[in-house]
Amino acid sequence: MAGGVRKTVLIAGGGLFFCLLPWAAHYFGEQYLVSLFTRILIYSLAAVSLDLLIGYGGLISLGHAAFVGIGGYVTAIFFQHSFEAEPLAGIIPGSENALLVWPLAVIVAAAFAFLIGSLSLRTSGMHFIMITLAFAQMLYYFAVGLEKYGGDDGLSLYSRNQLVGMDLANDVHFYFVCLFFLSLFLLISDRLVKSRFGLVLRGAASSSRRIHALGIHGRRYKLICFIIGGAGAGLAGALLANQTEYVSPGLLHWTMSGELMVMVLLGGLGSLFGPVLGAAVYLLLEETLAMYTEHWMVYLGPILIVVVLFAKRGLFGLLTHRD
Amino acid sequence: MILLVEQLLNGLQLGITLFLMSAGLTLVFGIMQVINLAHGSFYMIGAYVGATVAAATGSFILALAGALGAAGVAGMAVEILVLRQLYKRDHLDQVLATFGLIFFFNEMTRIIWGKQPLFMDIPTWLKGNIELLPGLIYPVYRLAVIVVGAVVALLLWYLFSRTRLGMQIRAGASNRDMVSALGVNIKLLYTLVFGLGTLLAGLAGVMAGPIFAVESGMGESILILTFVVIVIGGIGSVRGAVVGALLVGLVDTLGRAFLPTLFRTFLSSSYADSVGASLASMSIYIVMAAVLIWKPRGLFPSHH
Amino acid sequence: MADYILQVKNLCKSFGAVEASRDLSFAVQRGHIHALIGPNGAGKTTVLNLLSGELQADSGTIFLNAKKINKLPVHQRVSAGLGRSFQITSIFESLSVSENMALAILAGEGHNFRFWRNAMTVGVVKRELAGALARVDLSDREEQLAGNLSHGEKRQLEVGMALVGKPQLLLLDEPMAGQGAGGTVELKKLILGLKGQTTILLVEHDMDVVFSLADRISVIVYGHCIASGSPEQIRTNPEVQMAYLGEQ
Ligand SMILES: Nc1ncnc2c1ncn2[C@@H]1O[C@H](COP(=O)(O)OP(=O)(O)OP(=O)(O)O)[C@@H](O)[C@H]1O
Ligand SMILES: [Mg+2]
Numbered sequence: 001m002a003g004g005v006r007k008t009v010l011i012a013g014g015g016l017f018f019c020l021l022p023w024a025a026h027y028f029g030e031q032y033l034v035s036l037f038t039r040i041l042i043y044s045l046a047a048v049s050l051d052l053l054i055g056y057g058g059l060i061s062l063g064h065a066a067f068v069g070i071g072g073y074v075t076a077i078f079f080q081h082s083f084e085a086e087p088l089a090g091i092i093p094g095s096e097n098a099l100l101v102w103p104l105a106v107i108v109a110a111a112f113a114f115l116i117g118s119l120s121l122r123t124s125g126m127h128f129i130m131i132t133l134a135f136a137q138m139l140y141y142f143a144v145g146l147e148k149y150g151g152d153d154g155l156s157l158y159s160r161n162q163l164v165g166m167d168l169a170n171d172v173h174f175y176f177v178c179l180f181f182l183s184l185f186l187l188i189s190d191r192l193v194k195s196r197f198g199l200v201l202r203g204a205a206s207s208s209r210r211i212h213a214l215g216i217h218g219r220r221y222k223l224i225c226f227i228i229g230g231a232g233a234g235l236a237g238a239l240l241a242n243q244t245e246y247v248s249p250g251l252l253h254w255t256m257s258g259e260l261m262v263m264v265l266l267g268g269l270g271s272l273f274g275p276v277l278g279a280a281v282y283l284l285l286e287e288t289l290a291m292y293t294e295h296w297m298v299y300l301g302p303i304l305i306v307v308v309l310f311a312k313r314g315l316f317g318l319l320t321h322r323d
Numbered sequence: 324m325i326l327l328v329e330q331l332l333n334g335l336q337l338g339i340t341l342f343l344m345s346a347g348l349t350l351v352f353g354i355m356q357v358i359n360l361a362h363g364s365f366y367m368i369g370a371y372v373g374a375t376v377a378a379a380t381g382s383f384i385l386a387l388a389g390a391l392g393a394a395g396v397a398g399m400a401v402e403i404l405v406l407r408q409l410y411k412r413d414h415l416d417q418v419l420a421t422f423g424l425i426f427f428f429n430e431m432t433r434i435i436w437g438k439q440p441l442f443m444d445i446p447t448w449l450k451g452n453i454e455l456l457p458g459l460i461y462p463v464y465r466l467a468v469i470v471v472g473a474v475v476a477l478l479l480w481y482l483f484s485r486t487r488l489g490m491q492i493r494a495g496a497s498n499r500d501m502v503s504a505l506g507v508n509i510k511l512l513y514t515l516v517f518g519l520g521t522l523l524a525g526l527a528g529v530m531a532g533p534i535f536a537v538e539s540g541m542g543e544s545i546l547i548l549t550f551v552v553i554v555i556g557g558i559g560s561v562r563g564a565v566v567g568a569l570l571v572g573l574v575d576t577l578g579r580a581f582l583p584t585l586f587r588t589f590l591s592s593s594y595a596d597s598v599g600a601s602l603a604s605m606s607i608y609i610v611m612a613a614v615l616i617w618k619p620r621g622l623f624p625s626h627h
Numbered sequence: 628m629a630d631y632i633l634q635v636k637n638l639c640k641s642f643g644a645v646e647a648s649r650d651l652s653f654a655v656q657r658g659h660i661h662a663l664i665g666p667n668g669a670g671k672t673t674v675l676n677l678l679s680g681e682l683q684a685d686s687g688t689i690f691l692n693a694k695k696i697n698k699l700p701v702h703q704r705v706s707a708g709l710g711r712s713f714q715i716t717s718i719f720e721s722l723s724v725s726e727n728m729a730l731a732i733l734a735g736e737g738h739n740f741r742f743w744r745n746a747m748t749v750g751v752v753k754r755e756l757a758g759a760l761a762r763v764d765l766s767d768r769e770e771q772l773a774g775n776l777s778h779g780e781k782r783q784l785e786v787g788m789a790l791v792g793k794p795q796l797l798l799l800d801e802p803m804a805g806q807g808a809g810g811t812v813e814l815k816k817l818i819l820g821l822k823g824q825t826t827i828l829l830v831e832h833d834m835d836v837v838f839s840l841a842d843r844i845s846v847i848v849y850g851h852c853i854a855s856g857s858p859e860q861i862r863t864n865p866e867v868q869m870a871y872l873g874e875q
Contacts, residue, residue: 060415119612120591122619125357126558129414129548131615137547138608145601196739199722199746203730206719212677214734215702224740254547257359258422265419301427308420309408 007320011273018179022050022172034171035243036287040280041178042239047263047275049232054261055270056193057225058205060129062257063116063136067230069143069252070112071105071237076155076247078104083158098161098168102238110227112139117226121219124208133254143249154248161242168242178239182276185232189272192228201225264305268314277315291306325458330580331573336465338572343527344549345556345564346479347520350492353559353625355410355513361401361424362524362549363542369394369525370537371432374443377532383393383446387529394525395518402517407510425543432539443532459592468530473527476565483561492516548575551607555614557621566622573605578606631690632657632796632826633678638687640673640850647673648684649850655796655843660827662837665847666871671830673849675798678828680704691796705734710794718784720774727773728759733787755791763787763817779810786817790825797821799875800830815840838862846870 019039024035046068053059065296078101081094088094096102120131149155160168168174204211204218206233211218241247250256259282267278285303289296307314313321348362373390377383405424409417449464483489492514527545535541552571556563583599590598614622633655640648647670655661660768663671665730678689680701689697696704719727729752732746733739738750746752760766763783768776773784782802803811811833818840822829831837837844838858845855849872854861859868 056413059419062418119615126356126414127554127620128350129358129418131611132556134547134551134608134611138605141604142601145597145604147597164429191743191745194745194747195743196733196741196746196749198742199726199730199733200739202722202726206721209681210719212701213681213705214731215705216739217702221739231801254543258418261419262422265415269415295430297426298430298434299518300718301423301425301430304426305405305420306421308412308416308423317528 007273010316010319014273014276015183017051021177024041026134031171034156034175036283038171038175038178038191038243039275040283041175041182042236042243043263043283044261044279045182045239045275046233046236047183047260047267047279048185048189048272049229049236050260051264051270051272051275052189052225052232053193053229053266054249054264055272056198056205057201057229059121059222059226059229061120061132061134061226061229062129062254062261063134064152064229064233064260065254066139066252067109067113067233067248068237068240068256069139070109071234072241072247072251073146073155073237074105074108074148074240075101075161076157078148079157079161080149080155096159096161098163098242101161102235105238106160106231106234109237112229113227113230114223116129117223117230121223121226133253133257133304136257137254140249140252140254150248152249154246154250157245157247158239160245174243177244181235181239184277185235188312189232193272197221197224266307266314268316271314271316274314274316279313325456326580328456328459329461330577332461332465332469333580334573334576335569336469336472336572337576338569339469339476340527340531340545340566341548341552341572342476342565343472343523344545345552345568346476346537346561347516347523348549349553349559349561349564350516351520352553354492354516355406357406357409358414358421359399359406360418360421361428362520363467363546364425364428365394365398365434365521365524365542366528366531366545367526367537367539367542368397370443370532370541371436371441371528372525372535373529373532374441375436375447377443378441383449386443386532387526390525390529392521393520394528398521398524399514401476401521402514403512404519407513409512428542438534438539441540443537445533464533468534471526471530475523479561488515500588535612548607551611554611555621555623557623557625559625560621560623563621563623570610574610575603575607578603582606629654631655631658632692633828634690634693635674635678635831636688636690638674638677638689639685640670640677640682641685646850648677648687651847651850651852653845653852653855655826655828658823659842660788660822660829660840660846662833663828663830663847664832664837664844669847670850671847672800673850675800675828678704678798679709690717691720705792705794708795710789710792715752718773718781718788720772722769722773723769724765724776724784724834725756725760725769727784727788728756728765728791732756732759735792759791761789762790764813773841778805779807779813782806782810782814783817786814790821794825797825797827798830799827801832802829802838803831803833811836 018041021036021037025031026197046064050061050064053064077088078094079096082096083094105298116135120128120135123131144152160174162168163177165175166173168177193202200211201221204221208218219297237251240251263278263282264275265278266282267276268274285300286296289299311318344362344366348359350543351357351359369390372393373386376389377386399423405420409420445464451463452460453463453466455461485491548571552564552567555570556567582603583596586595586599618624631654634790635654636652640652651674663672663674671775673682677684684697687697691707691709694707696707699707712779719730722730725747729746732752732755733746733749757766758867760769763786765780765783765787767778773781776784782805785800786802802814806814815836817829818829829841841858843855844858844861845852846861846867852871854867856864
């Protein structure tokens, strides 16, 4: 079977699997699978958005969790102000309406991505990695310092957002909402990387010197990529806040950024659909290892090193390539 | 005034710790072009081994020796087993593999020493306070940390500017092809530099032991400060590490001590405290951003 | 008076103690294949970098079509009519051959902030891609990753990409380096075929190639142009012989 056909089969099969999962869970009486896979969908969304940065923009950001956290906090803060009927900063009313809050989460995350990206993209290589990490950590400490919104302890939502025509409190409804957003983001990303913008972006990632010689400002393309990735992560954050009905500074912590990166690599860098597989495998592995031993990280660490050293293309690559 | 001097000393002490962390790491970045996230793990190893030896033998000197040895040996082992495979890889692989190392080391300490933090006593001969200036009473132990750090900085300076090994290391940081062309055993040099770096991290860890709690994951918060130092100072520059470390140490300490008070002069007190505290914890990142806008490659960029 | 497309006057550039360009002057006539030769490390690549704008000269002036360009950034020099192929192969290794070429085509087509439509189906790409690939004999390689091409094919691709923008002056840095005998013949044919379409400034070590292709030759030694002239004049110039013999 040719690589392209395999890829199509794999994606179609994956899509079918995700569509049927709630019924399967119901049939087998394993309802918790729905919320487990909701988590997988949301992390997939975050991982795909990171894959746009790393796999297509060549931007090794170690601060991607910041945008997940921002999305989550925007959602939670608006919830809190709505719940306590006390306008934000005295003028902006809170809201529990998903159609309002989620786009806002995306916009705020994108705005932060613009700020952080403009500064970080002044550098490249190792500097870029460390600077994105440092900025994310700065926001982490900022969240810890937000006494009004729970500080270290985080903030509870008491219930999920409202979405017309849907009952988000129902796990299956919420599952399909997440599936919808993941699919939408995958579609957008897939078009994006094949578009003129995407071509230039991939070119700039491959050789910024050469792109420059073609008369193109590669950095602008990278910045837009960084912003789009941040926006995707912001949406993931809003969804995650709804799923767990809770946000905490841990969302922004750099280990979260690292885990997202692991998902991307595990699934396959620069493959968009790979990170979905990566997120699923990572979270399931975590779940399974944790069942046998509380010290699962001691196994996960070396597994990670082995994957890095020996399986460059990730699982998606293994499944779609011959040789 | 007294308060200011006291806080300056505290800032100096944090700066010294950061210098010990960043001196080794910046060389690893500069010479081997490897980004190593696991450097904080050696800080943690130093602290754990130090605390254990101190508890078992009651001797701080033995604890120091044990911590330095453990961190140095663990460092060299990691270099030989893992890092070596990564020199030719791209930064992403290095980030992920060393991230895996962090998972491993953090969990390993939890398995060996349990979840509860360890506490390390200040040795009796360094207990107590000393009156530095009239009215300025300062803990002897913290003063000792500053002195040790300063001595190490001098030793490093001597090593780099006066010895053959130091010349090779410096040459390697600015032009590694050149060094191998000169017939220096690069593999051994790399292992030694890495081991030296982790040994210094272990020293920072054991000295921090009596001041902070010794716990799993303690390496990561200091690691990120170390990154900020290196970004500010410039990758591969020991001089940059000195300046960056002192800058970060002072800004962080002084910010935490004085920003809330400063805000209280024109804001209501509870609000001022929280804004001030928030800003204080972000202050070093703001400094970093400022340096970045001004000099994207750090204050002392090495020439590649 | 001759029609000069490029005039370089008193260019100086030092890297620390190394004077890579030392009061360097020469001129290139429109329509010529003009070769730059000189011993290793003479400063030929440096000149090309100064021309393309990757390096800034310490002093001196560069005229392209009688317009001063030495203060312009790289991309403005590209739109002023410069195209170049690098000495160190620097195609986009992780893109396919046709994507490389499409990128070169799209670079001259205004901004690329188009996010939805597939780049390969854009009108100009559809119109020009096949021709651009055929021109450098890469039609049967279009799906390959550029990184997997042979050394010679990479060169062909680079030259092809440099040609896409229809540059008035094409800078070629050692296009023959690393080519087998067959590749050299192919590339020679290609470059000869370009004559009349564009002016070429060619840096090359292979003297057979230089003397059979070039209309004029400039000789650079230690960053200074010691002679310019027709191949015949250069061959018989005693200073040039000295320089080359002295070096070896
Ligand atoms: N970026 C740089 N930094 C420092 N020195 C440089 C740099 N680029 C070139 N040089 C020096 O300038 C001199 C001229 O180099 P250049 O690459 O221009 O020579 P060249 O004629 O192209 O040589 P070759 O025939 O080997 O390609 C050399 O001594 C080289 O070492
Ligand atoms: Mg050259």
